Each structure stands twice: as C-alpha cells, then as structure tokens.
Amino acid sequence: MAVVSFKCPNCDGELVFHPRTQKYKCEYCASAFSQEELDQLLPGQGRQIQPNSGPQAGHAEGRQENTPVSERQAEEGNIYQCPSCGAQIVTDDTTAASFCYYCHNPVVLSGRVSGEYLPHKIIPFAIDKKQATEKFLDYVHSKKFVPKAFFNKSQIDKISGVYFPYWMVDMDMEGSMRAEGRNVRVWRSGDTEYTETKIYHVERAGELHLEDITKNALKKANSKLSSGVLPYDMARAKEFHMGFLSGFLAEKRDMGQAELAGEVRAEAEEYGEKLLKDTVHGYSSLSVRDCRLDCRKENWEYVLLPVWTVTYKGRDGKMYYYSMNGQNGAVYGELPIDYKKVWMLSGMVFLVVFLLGLAGGFFL
C-alpha cells in the first residue's frame, strides 16, 4: 500500500489543505494551489518520488509515494515509511491519513482510500483549527450552566481535524397507507351537549424518496458524537480527491452496507410512514391501520465528512470529548454542569410558579 505525501511544486515542502481558502498551501513557501492548478502541473513539477518507491510510486500527480516497509510489517499491521524522513509510521487498521510522528509530514495511506474504499464524495473542511478552537470556546462559554472559568484555551488537550467515514443512503420506496380519520364536532343546545363523530377511511399510495440517510461507518467512533454533528450540507460535497486529506487525520470505513442495511431500512420506513401521514390533513385524529413500504431502489454512497474532535481535560480531572461539524461549526458533546446554578434556576422557577399559582388562587 502506498503512502502519499503531497509536495509543493515550488519548494518541495509539504502541502496541506487549507480550509479557509479551500486551496493547498505550502507551509514553507506559502504558495497556494487550487485542485485544478495542482492537477494541471506537469509531471516533475510539484511531486517527488523517492528512489526506494515501489511499483505503485509515481503515478499520482503532486504527491510522493512509498510502499510499506515489508510484508511482515504490514501483516503486523500498519507500519509505513514516511516518504519525507523515512521514519516508521504506525497506524490503526482504519487510519487513512495521518502525520509522521517525527517530521510531522502529512501522509495519506492511498490504499485505504482507493478501490472498494474509495469514497464517492467528500466534504472538505471549511473551518481551520484556529476557527475551530474559537468556535468551541464560544460554544462552551455560551452555556450558562457550565462552571465558571471551566473552559479555557490552554486546557484544550487536543483538537484534531478528522475525516470520518459515513454511509449516505438515498432510497426510493413504494408506499401505501390505510388509516382511520376522525372528525369530532361538539355543540350545545339548551342543556344538551351533542357530539358528532365522522369516521373516514383514509388511503394514500405513492412513490417516496428519501435522501441522505446518514449512518456512521466506523465501529470505533462514538455513535453519539459522530451523529451529533449531523447534518451536513451535501450540496457542497465534492468528488473525492486524496489531497483533501492532506494535513488532517482520516479514517476509512470498517462497516459495510450489509451491516447497516437493516438499520437504514427501519429508519427509512419510519420516515416513510411519517411522510405518508403528513399528506393527510383535516382530521381531529388519525390512526394508521396498515402501512406498507417497499424499497425499490437504494443508492449507497461512501462519504468522508469533516469533524473537529476536541479532547478537554476538565478542572475536575475528567476528560471531556466533543465533536464539531467541520463544515458549519456545530458542536456536540457532554458538558460539565454547575449544579448550584441549575438548582438556583429551578428554585427561581419554583418560586415564580408558586407565587403565580397563589396569585391565581387569590384573585380568581
């Protein structure tokens, strides 16, 4: 498997994807290249192939590749050679992009984002690390019940930009629903109250379409944190290119369609029934008697979505984990609670409601 490192065509320094400009930036000469510019560069300009590169080396533009050190190492798992300094890079089974531990050179493990693991789409990071830090601090400081001065910049243990793997499913279904609708009308005449009940047979049938049902495709990911940052604006998704991973961490999927199919269909059926119910109007109540949904077409897309993961060591010694949508900055994660403030608020609510209740009792 090849290790890809993106190099500056001008100075041979490493290129990383810059979220603010959406261009590749050289950390050394400050050159910036768009994807198109980098693609148009002639071979030899902006790429370097190491002499010890394997047979796969050299077929990608603007990047430098290396094969694993040996088969034995590969079997032991995930030891690669840094194309920049030659040091060993040890990764997890699912790591698709990382950094050299010694020279901090960003590397992409091309074999983990190619073939069956080639993502269909990617949403590139739109928020850089500095913005992510600011947004995270803004978020936690906006929370009224977090202990005072609990969060500060220096206490942020680690903030990493990670492309997480997700499955996005579009589904066409054929659906039919039979339900009972009721309309109740009440009126009075003299001392008698009349209740008129009309019962309707309601039937709906049609084609349903659901887009972007998103499921986490990484077993080790915290499901709450990975789903808490959804949704993303998929209109801004791009065709996958390895270069987007440069300068970030990335994980490849280890959950296939078969593993998630049942869950996705159950979710789709729930949404489908709701969609059909939403087409019924004008009844006091609606009871669904029967709902059939048959999947006619499924389209699964493997996508990499940008997530900033924040590890924060709290003053209470506890580690707090947060995820932030790398596209819009939405933060999700468990927050520490200043219980004194919570009880004070509840006490105030209690007092206000109690006094209002007494006032109601007094005046009414």
Next chain:
Amino acid sequence: MNARSGKNGKTPALRAFGILRGGHLAGWKLFQTVFLLAMCLLIAPANAMAANMQLTDQAGILAEEDGEAIVRQIEKMESATGWDIMAVTTEDAGGMDAETYAETWFDDYTENDSGVICLIDMENREIAVKAFGECRYYVTDSRRDKILDAGYEEITGERYGQTLEAMLAEVETAFEEENPKKNSLYDKDTGKVTSYGEERRGISGMEMAIAAIAALAAGGVTAGSVIGRYRLKFGGCRYPMEKNGSVRLRAKEDRLVSQFVTHRHIPKKTSTGSGGGGGSSTVHTGAGGRSSSGGSRKF
C-alpha cells in the same frame, strides 16, 4: 326564662326542647338546666362560650314538636353549609326593631363569620331574616323577599313553627340555588358595590397545595431539561425530513364510512333566583359593626 337549644355541648337536656320551653319550667328542672349549662360552659372551649343558639323560643309560641323539627332542620342545614343558623322568637325586643334585634342576637351568640338568623318578633309584630358573612351573597334581595313571603304566609295563620320552618326552607333553597360568585353586595350606607371575588379573596390550603405541586413540577422539568441536554440524554441530530424527504402520491382517498351523534345532559351548575346576570344583596352595617343582608316584614 329563655328556652334554648345549643349547638355546642349538645346535651340531651338542651336539645329536649320540650323540657326547656320558656316560662313553664319547674324549679328542679330549672336547677338541672342551669347546672348542665354551667357544666357545658366550663367544659367547652373558650371560643364556644358565645356559641350560637339554634333555636330560642323566648316568646313561648312554639309547640314541642315544632321546636324539635326546627332544630333538626337547622342541624341539617348547618352540617351542609358550615354556617350558624339560628331561629329566635321574642315578645320583648327591648325597644329595638326586628332587624336590629336579630343583628344584636346574632352578634351576641355567634363567633362565626357566616350565618343566618330568622326571627319572629311578637312585640313589633314583625318577622325578619338577617344574613351575615358569606351568607349575604346567598340571601340576596330577591331571596329575602321569598323568605319573608314564605314566612308571612304562615304567620298570618299564626302557625309560628311553620313560619320558621318555611323561612329556613327558603334559606336552604337559596344555598342550593344561588351562585355567590355571580352575586354582589350593595352597601346602602356607603353606596359601595362589592363582588364576591373581591371580598372573598384568599388562598385555600388546596390552592396552596396545587400551586406547590405545579411549582415543583416546573422546577423539576427545568432542572431535568438542563441536565438532560448537557448530559446528551436528548437532543442531537434529527433527520431533516422536510428537506430530504418527498412523496408523489398516486392514490388518495378520503371516504366517509360512518357518522354518529351522541348527546349528554349538562347538569345545571346553578340557577340563580335573581337571574343569570347575578343577584344583588342590599347590606348595611349594624351596631355591632357586622354587615348583614336581609330584611323584615310586619304581620
């Protein structure tokens, strides 16, 4: 000698109206009565010292069975209403008119805020009904007239027991039919009109308990909502179905399959004798400082 049947310390001796009929007690019986009364006063709590007298036939015009019937009627009414109900006859009003005498009597023999007294004043040849406290909202001007009408019809036939019974029955009807919240008081001395809500403002134990339960629930929901959100117990991502879901209907049917009408009788909450708009009670403040409604009629 007064003939009285007391509410508090309801001893057989006091209730046995026949024994206590005014002007006919033997010396021994008088001694017994005084002794028992003294014992009751000693035993009874201080606030019962001025307890009301349910029936006092000072004029001695009531037959024994009438007296017993009136006491039973009063006891029934008192347990239903919580008011002090008194029936009094007198042949010496002490120079007072019937209304003033009734007010003075009520002041002297009750510490309860609410009550009704029905009086036959043989000296002034007058019957009177006076209502105090909450009862004023029940004994409206129209009710007063009905009570006096009922009493007048009987007293003109010199049926004194039936006079009080008829008056008390009308008071009972007023309690059952009037909606005090719709009624108001008109103070003829000051011209001030007071509604039930204005005067009866207060907080009952039940209201306080309901307010406390509602406040506890609100406080609990507030704390639970904050803790739940911070601990990620709820919230999080919701599939944007409005944006990502669509349906193209091929069949749409809404067919009426059955229809039925049920009905129920609505029990009347109240039917005021003084009309749906609420009645008015003309009140005035007596010598004792207590406001009362009601009135009197000569016979």
